[in-house]
Amino acid sequence: ILNVEQSPQSLHVQEGDSTNFTCSFPSSNFYALHWYRWETAKSPEALFVMTLNGDEKKKGRISATLNTKEGYSYLYIKGSQPEDSATYLCAFNNDYKLSFGAGTTVTVRA
Amino acid sequence: DTEVTQTPKHLVMGMTNKKSLKCEQHMGHRAMYWYKQKAKKPPELMFVYSYEKLSINESVPSRFSPECPNSSLLNLHLHALQPEDSALYLCASSQGGDGYTFGSGTRLTVV
Numbered sequence: 505i506l507n508v509e510q511s512p513q514s515l516h517v518q519e520g521d522s523t524n525f526t527c528s529f530p531s532s533n534f535y536a537l538h539w540y541r542w543e544t545a546k547s548p549e550a551l552f553v554m555t556l557n558g559d560e561k562k563k564g565r566i567s568a569t570l571n572t573k574e575g576y577s578y579l580y581i582k583g584s585q586p587e588d589s590a591t592y593l594c595a596f597n598n599d600y601k602l603s604f605g606a607g608t609t610v611t612v613r614a
Numbered sequence: 615d616t617e618v619t620q621t622p623k624h625l626v627m628g629m630t631n632k633k634s635l636k637c638e639q640h641m642g643h644r645a646m647y648w649y650k651q652k653a654k655k656p657p658e659l660m661f662v663y664s665y666e667k668l669s670i671n672e673s674v675p676s677r678f679s680p681e682c683p684n685s686s687l688l689n690l691h692l693h694a695l696q697p698e699d700s701a702l703y704l705c706a707s708s709q710g711g712d713g714y715t716f717g718s719g720t721r722l723t724v725v
Contacts, residue, residue, distance in 0.1 A: 508656065513654075540716075545718065546718055547617075547618065547715075547716045547717055547718040547719075548704075548716040550713065550714065553713065593656075593657075600645070600662070600664075600670075601659055601662070601670065602659065602706075603656075603659075604656035604657045604658075605656055606654060606655055606656045607656070
């Protein structure tokens, strides 16, 4: 079982504020790190697939960085909006399996 | 079609019942997966099918029986489940291990 940890478990942020949270994963046998955005009763939506150390990817107001040597990734949300409220999951991709963290649940208050 | 469709969305079954969960994709993905998620926990891999053959079984109890009748369809047959098997069951597909697409899940309650 691969240990993928996400911190914090949940957070509340005021509309317009920026926030970030972390995913830590094993630094050995790295293939890829996935980020998903998951709203209740919907399918997890793929945000990023990150493969290279030092990668930085951006999608609108959401961005992510990757450090494979120390085994962590940050997800940033700039200027949070109510529609950003969701659970954000990271998943370590190794040997054609995804091992998930438990997620960070973000609630944006208007 | 870029979706994975799971049916039913909700299922309540007794411990002596037999039921099936269904997952369908038409993206030509050759790998399909079943995950189980309990509340506040990470989704846990159960089974992987690659080119319609079972390639990974994560030591899942035999009361869960997967089936892949063709490249677009994945079933999970359920029999003699326990209340602790109540969970969200997620199906996913991928092509080459990247770019996983997930369904919205089946919420299963065993009574």
